[in-house]
Each structure stands twice: as structure tokens, then as C-alpha cells.
Amino acid sequence: xxxxxxxxxxxxxxxxxxxxxxxxxxxxxxxxxxxxxxxxxxxxxxxxxxxxxxxxxxxxxxxxxxxxxxxxxxxxxxxxxxxxxxxxxxxxxxxxxxxxxxxxxxxxxxxxxxxxxxxxxxxxxxxxxxxxxxxxxxxxxxxxxxxxxxxxxxxxxxxxxxxxxxxxxxxxxxxxxxxxxxxxxxxxxxxxxxxxxxxxxxxxxxxxxxxxxxxxxxxxxxxxxxxxxxxxxxxxxxxxxxxxxxxxxxxxxxxxxxxxxxxxxxxxxxxxxxxxxxxxxxxxxxxxxxxxxxxxxxxxxxxxxxxxxxxxxxxxxxxxxxxxxxxxxxxxxxxxxxxxxxxxxxxxxxxxxxxxxxxxxxxxxxxxxxxxxxxxxxxxxxxxxxxxxxxxxxxxxxxxxxxxxxxxxxxxxxxxxxxxxxxxxxxxxxxxxxxxxxxxxxxxxxxxxxxxxxxxxxxxxxxxxxxxxxxxxxxxxxxxxxxxxxxxxxxxxxxxxxxxxxxxxxxxxxxxxxxxxxxxxxxxxxxxxxxxxxxxxxxxxxxxxxxxxxxxxxxxxxxxx
Amino acid sequence: xxxxxxxxxxxxxxxxxxxxxxxxxxxxxxxxxxxxxxxxxxxxxxxxxxxxxxxxxxxxxxxxxxxxxxxxxxxxxxxxxxxxxxxxxxxxxxxxxxxxxxxxxxxxxxxxxxxxxxxxxxxxxxxxxxxxxxxxxxxxxxxxxxxxxxxxxxxxxxxxxxxxxxxxxxxxxxxxxxxxxxxxxxxxxxxxxxxxxxxxxxxxxxxxxxxxxxxxxxxxxxxxxxxxxxxxxxxxxxxxxxxxxxxxxxxxxxxxxxxxxxxxxxxxxxxxxxxxxxxxxxxxxxxxxxxxxxxxxxxxxxxxxxxxxx
Numbered sequence: 094x095x096x097x098x099x100x101x102x103x104x105x106x107x108x109x110x111x112x113x114x115x116x117x118x119x120x121x122x123x124x125x126x127x128x129x130x131x132x133x134x135x136x137x138x139x140x141x142x143x144x145x146x147x148x149x150x151x152x153x154x155x156x157x158x159x160x161x162x163x164x165x166x167x168x169x170x171x172x173x174x175x176x177x178x179x180x181x182x183x184x185x186x187x188x189x190x191x192x193x194x195x196x197x198x199x200x201x202x203x204x205x206x207x208x209x210x211x212x213x214x215x216x217x218x219x220x221x222x223x224x225x226x227x228x229x230x231x232x233x234x235x236x237x238x239x240x241x242x243x244x245x246x247x248x249x250x251x252x253x254x255x256x257x258x259x260x261x262x263x264x265x266x267x268x269x270x271x272x273x274x275x276x277x278x279x280x281x282x283x284x285x286x287x288x289x290x291x292x293x294x295x296x297x298x299x300x301x302x303x304x305x306x307x308x309x310x311x312x313x314x315x316x317x318x319x320x321x322x323x324x325x326x327x328x329x330x331x332x333x334x335x336x337x338x339x340x341x342x343x344x345x346x347x348x349x350x351x352x353x354x355x356x357x358x359x360x361x362x363x364x365x366x367x368x369x370x371x372x373x374x375x376x377x378x379x380x381x382x383x384x385x386x387x388x389x390x391x392x393x394x395x396x397x398x399x400x401x402x403x404x405x406x407x408x409x410x411x412x413x414x415x416x417x418x419x420x421x422x423x424x425x426x427x428x429x430x431x432x433x434x435x436x437x438x439x440x441x442x443x444x445x446x447x448x449x450x451x452x453x454x455x456x457x458x459x460x461x462x463x464x465x466x467x468x469x470x471x472x473x474x475x476x477x478x479x480x481x482x483x484x485x486x487x488x489x490x491x492x493x494x495x496x497x498x499x500x501x502x503x504x505x506x507x508x509x510x511x512x513x514x515x516x517x518x519x520x521x522x523x524x525x526x527x528x529x530x531x532x533x534x535x536x537x538x539x540x541x542x543x544x545x546x547x548x549x550x551x552x553x554x555x556x557x558x559x560x561x562x563x564x565x566x567x568x569x570x571x572x573x574x575x576x577x578x579x580x581x582x583x584x585x586x587x588x589x590x591x592x593x594x595x596x597x598x599x600x601x602x603x604x605x606x607x608x609x610x611x612x613x614x615x616x617x618x619x620x621x622x623x624x625x626x627x628x629x630x631x632x633x634x635x636x637x638x639x640x641x642x643x644x645x646x647x648x649x650x651x652x653x654x
Numbered sequence: 655x656x657x658x659x660x661x662x663x664x665x666x667x668x669x670x671x672x673x674x675x676x677x678x679x680x681x682x683x684x685x686x687x688x689x690x691x692x693x694x695x696x697x698x699x700x701x702x703x704x705x706x707x708x709x710x711x712x713x714x715x716x717x718x719x720x721x722x723x724x725x726x727x728x729x730x731x732x733x734x735x736x737x738x739x740x741x742x743x744x745x746x747x748x749x750x751x752x753x754x755x756x757x758x759x760x761x762x763x764x765x766x767x768x769x770x771x772x773x774x775x776x777x778x779x780x781x782x783x784x785x786x787x788x789x790x791x792x793x794x795x796x797x798x799x800x801x802x803x804x805x806x807x808x809x810x811x812x813x814x815x816x817x818x819x820x821x822x823x824x825x826x827x828x829x830x831x832x833x834x835x836x837x838x839x840x841x842x843x844x845x846x847x848x849x850x851x852x853x854x855x856x857x858x859x860x861x862x863x864x865x866x867x868x869x870x871x872x873x874x875x876x877x878x879x880x881x882x883x884x885x886x887x888x889x890x891x892x893x894x895x896x897x898x899x900x901x902x903x904x905x906x907x908x909x910x911x912x913x914x915x916x917x918x919x920x921x922x923x924x925x926x927x928x929x930x931x932x933x934x935x936x937x938x939x940x941x942x943x944x945x946x947x948x949x950x951x952x953x954x955x956x957x958x959x960x961x962x963x964x
Contacts, residue, residue, distance in 0.1 A: 156738045163695075239707055239737065241689060244697050256700065318738030336747045337910030338821055362820055364908045368803050372811045372818035537686025537923055540694045558695070574697045 142653045144357045146634055149364040149373060149382040150645070153337050158317030159302040160233040160240040168299035169644040173342050175325030178207055178226070179297040183638045183650070185456065185560050187294045191221055191303065191326060195293060202288030202596040209279040212349045215305060215326045223281040225303035231255070231268045232309070233300060242300045245558065249273060250284045288596050290460045291561035298559060298643060328354045328649045337363055342648070355652035380631040381646070386443040389627045397629045400445040401639035404557035405624040406454045406565065409550055410578040416549045418497055422615055423488030429619035430474050430481035431524040432517060437621060441512045444627045449473055449620035452609055453562045456641050460605070461598040465562045469606040472613040473620060478524040485525050497527050500549035503542060506533040513552060543577045554624070557642040562605045563592065569617055580617035666940045670933065677932045678721055681925055682714060688734035688923040725933065731926035735918065741930035744915065751821060752904070752911035756897030758831040763838035768885070770839065771846025772878065778851060786843060793840025802833040802906035819908045830907040834900060838892055842885060849881040890946035894939045
């Protein structure tokens, strides 16, 4: 019995020992000194505080190769360590980046002549040349690169021929015929297949960034995979990439505008869980963190709260061929008008998203110097339960039906999408007496069903690739690649196609506004909301931009007060 | 013995082949394609071209043969999600963190769990027993997705004792390891207690005591040694589960481990990653089961004399 107690005591001591070992000493903190120093900075930082920030980031960038990138996560970093001919500023407008000035555009809107800055250098000091852009565009278009966004570069004359080339010889031949001319080391000429009014803006997009042939060749398959396998000519250098864990950006002293880059270091930690993200923010382990709707309530009205309005809309898409009832305009109008979007964003989303007032989200340019939503006004029919009921009755009468057929509404199986389905179906039941069936499915399945036009109604999201209404409006042209609901209106097609070849930007904007009005009157699709995401930012951080599309954040003009 | 090992090796290969084949069939039945986040925006012509380049336009049997051929040659392919990385590179990058977290947590679980089990058995139906089993019941009842955030919030944010998340130094590893070990502590404690009680009631223990052996010798040499056998059996599979990554704990504490890849590869139809991870996981499991058998045999010599043990 005595020995039993002895053993008990021994194991208890072991237990305590193991806990003590586990606790260890308090962790050393990350060194606060800048790894590359700031001696080369032309203008001293306005604040004495270390110009360093820490950011929570929810995703591992898949690959930092501008030819292969598709995700915002990748474009965010690529745009930090590299730069295009243009860079998007805080207002979402293109400003000269590696280009000396805005392009000289020919009268037909097809040819862009651009001069590159004399002091534009790669981070190793090598001058940026026009050849670096020509090489980048050709590489992106080469089918062997497997670039998923090559279709945007294919707007350059002869681009599509490169993407469709079957053999290396054919690729080379097509690349040689591509509408990109190097007119000297610092001068580039790009010729387009047809006018693209927002092409200057497009040149700021990640897919159009320069690449160094010697570097890409040397890195081989690993190009864009590790910190030492990327090179750029942007405000920062990617100095560290611990996969799934941490990335570090340090100031690039060779950057042409280094004098205006205050930040010396940004540490980005991959944090997927929003609760952990908030915990890190609260313990000062992060200066910027994305939060969810429940967390947002805690920060309402506080200076930390930083909304990120996006050029992203959510909408219902109707498959008019599979469900002939949906080909009836009045029925589509009834379904759209029966949803109270204000209540939707207040109850389901509660993250700062706003009810839609048309298809094109707030903040989108009209392509003529203005904002599309202000130019077009509200084009979407307002919520009106009584009118919706009447429209449904009228529509059913036109079709000789007594009731709407049973239809499924496809959506993702995420928490938000499921709640959205619940809300929409409840609104239809309450306001129209119509009971539809919810069909939440995995994201990949919803996309597949939509691309096969195999659905009744689908709840979808679309984010802009460039700041122009065309990114939202050309989707619904008859037979268009993304017209998955088979909506068709010749008037609409005419207006969008006219805008696609119009070089007068005012006339173009007008055509697009008219097109949206038709689409909204037809309710070819029923927009629901314009998305906003909620972020927390320490008030001491200044000049941090949350762009509305393409990337998560922009640090070039950021500083610590 | 050589014959036994060879036979076991052959069984292992057949098991791996079966697992790989079943995985292939199942992943090909997943909806969608593996073109990733931007896939919905890619025009159809580009999408078709990409699928052709990946060989995904070929008949299923041809894809299967290519898949098996690559595996035989040790090529798990490049990830679709992370196109510049080979699956083996991703495993090499992520596995060490999972392994480290798993090892720490299994050490905690073994020390604490066995201790609790022994305390409970030696104090059968007394305060020590009730306390130890209360802790064990809590361990089973509170899942790591509840315990993890609680530890992160209270210990990390409220009390500021340890970091609330991230994976940067020794102190960052304590909370995730505790969160991960809690369930295992409970399992081991209960198993050890039952097993100890069973052994304590055996005749040979009574004989040992009546022969006048010291209680310490009886407990350590006879009771614990025999009671630990069933525990060793279960530690193998638990060990594999723990070291190959856990989505929940890794996500809660932002540990850059393998756990998240198991889920994200399936949700993004990353075919090469799904098959690579399955093969990796199966291989570890098979090896660990084999080692468990050997260890079992070492602890109890009677087992070595069993079928195939010559």
C-alpha cells in the first residue's frame, strides 16, 4: 500500500514536470529592426515608429507567377513586389507605374505607344526593358505555360492565335506575329484586336506585369514558387515565404519611387480562422485582420472598423430554356421584385454589403471618367410585394398556367449561401405564395451545373477583373460564354456590341447604361447585393488601401503614424 | 521471420494499390474540375485546352494507367492548386509542423493519460479515481474545436500567458499541443485504468504479493507492464492520426501543417494532391501498424510465437 502511494506520487510528479516543460520560457518576439536598413531611403519616414506592419491573411498564394495567377491572394503579393506599366491608386484609377506617362493611343483606339521610365529597375538593379513586357505577354499566351487568365492578354492582336497554337513551331510563329513591338529598350507598342476602352487600366492588372526572361528560365518549374524564385520591379521585395505560415515583404530600395514608400517591412501571417485572426489582432500580433459579421458587431463605430467595398455583385440567374415559365418577363420581374434586399443585407449578411440598385456594383467606373452607378442611376425595380404578386398573376395568365412549376434554387453550401437561400425562399413564400426548393451544393458542383446550363435558378457571385462596367455586362449577350441562363434580347446585344467597338468613351458609357436598363427591366438576372467585406485596421496605420478588386490590399502608400 | 516480413510487405503493397485505386475512382466522381479558384471565369475554349494539357480529356482507363505508372515511378505529380509545387514538396513543407505538433501532443497525452489512468486504478473508487476520471470525461466531451478557441482566447488574449496563435517558437506550440492532446489523454486514461484494474485482479498479482514482493515491484514490473499492452495497440493508430495533421487544431492556431491540405485538396478537386496525400497517409499507417505489431511482440514474448512469427 505504501508503494502504491509512492508510485502515485512519482507519476504525479512526472505529470507536473511534463506541464512545466510544455510551458517553457516566454517566446522571443520577432526582431523589430529592419532587415535591410533604411539608409538608402530618400525621404525619412514622418514617424519615429518602426515602419513595420503585421497582417493576417486568409490564404496561401497558390503561385506568384503573373502568367499563372488567378487568385486575389497571388495578385496581392505580385503587385507588392512587381509593378505594371500602370498601378491602381486609392481611387481605383490607373496611374503611371513603370511607364513614364499615360499611353499615346491611336485614333482608332487600337495602338498604344508607351515609354518606360528611365529609372525603372528590377530589384537587382537591372533596368526594366520593353522586352520584359513583350516576353511576359508572349509567355502568358503560350499554351505550354497553362496560364488560366491568358484570355485577357489575348485581346492583343494575334493573341488568340498563340493560345490556339498546337506545336512549339506554331507557337513561335504566332508569338512573332503578336501585336507587341519593342521600339527600343524603353519603348513599347501594343496593338489590340479591337478597341478596349479600359485597356490602360488593364495594364495595371496582375496578368500584364513584366517578367525577366533570364530569371524565369533559370528558375524553371519553380518560378513563382519560393521567395528566391520571384523577382519584381515593385515597391517591395518578397524576402521570405514560409509556406502556409508567414510571408515577408521588405522595402525595395531600387524601386523608382522608393522615396514615397515609407514601410520598411510587412509581415503577413497566414491565418485562416477568423476567431484566431481577431485574437491576434487584439493581442497586437496583427495590425490588419478580416472579420466576420458577428465580430463586426463588437467594432461598430470604432476607428478600427474598415469596410472593403468590392466590385462584386450577387445575383439570381434564371435558366429560361430549362424552365419555360422563366422565359416570361413578368414572372422574372415578380421573382426579383418580391425580395426585400435591404432586409436581406441587414439580416443575412450584416457585414456592410449594400442592396443592389442595378447590375453593376457601386464604385465601378463608367469608362468615361465618372462612376457607372451615378451615371445610370437606379435601374433595378424596387421591392414591391403587392406589385410582384400582380406581375406573377399576369405572367401566369399569359402562359395559361395556374401556378409556377416547382423549381430548385442552386447555391453554394457555405453558411452564408444557405442562409441566403433560406431568406430568398421565405420572401417568395411570403410575398408570392410560391414555394421553391433550396438546393445547396458544393461550390465546384454549382459551377459545373451552371456551366452546363443545368439548373432552374442559381444564386451566384461575380467579381470584376477590371474596373469597367463591361466586366459585368458582356456576360449576358446572347450565346455569350457566361450567359448560362440563356437570356437573350437583341436590343441588349446591339448596345453591348456597339460599346465594344465604340472609341468615344461618352457614347460608349451611354450604350452600356442603356444596356443595363434593358437587362434590369427584363430582369434577365436579378441582382441582390453589392458585396462589402469587413476589416479591422489599427488606427496607427495610415494610407493602407483595400482595393475593390484584383487584390486584397495595397501597401505602397502605407505608413505607421 | 524473413518470410513473415516479406509477406507483410506484399500485403502492404496490395493494400496501397487498393487504396490508390479506390481513391482514383472516388476523386474522379467528384463534381467539377481541378482548375481552381478562377475556373468559373475561364472561357470554355481555354478550359478545354487546359484539361487536354492535363490529360483529363482522355478516357478514364487511360488516366488510371498514367496515374498508376506515375505512382510506381514515385511521381505524385504537381498540385493543381499550387501549380509550381510538386505534391511531394508540399508534403515535405507541411508535414514537419504536423509531425512536431503531433509528437508534442502525443508525449503530453501519454504522460498525462497514463498517469491519470494509473492514479485512477490504484485509487479505485476513491477521490483520486473520481478526479482522474472526471478529467478524462471532460477530455472526451469537449471537442478540440471548442477547447482550441477557448485556450486561444483565455490563455492567449485574456490572460496573455501564451501566444493566441501562429507557429513561430516553442511557446507557440504549447496551446495547440494541449488542445490536440486532450482527447487522446482521455482515451488513454480510461483505457489504462480499465486495463490496470483488470490486471490487478489477476491471480499472478496476488501470487506476487503473497510471495512478499515489494508493492513497487508488483505495480511497475507486473501490473503496468501487462496493463500497458492494449494501450500500445491503440497508440499506433492514434499516433498516425495525430501526426498527419488535424484540420481543426491547425486552423485554430494557424499551424502550417498538413491537415488543411486534406480538406482543401478535396474541395478544389486537386486530383494529384488527393491521391498523394492518401498514399502518404496510408503508407504511414501501414508502417506504424507494422511497428506496433513488432513492439507488441517485444513486450509480450507469447505473441512472437504466434502464426507467422517464426
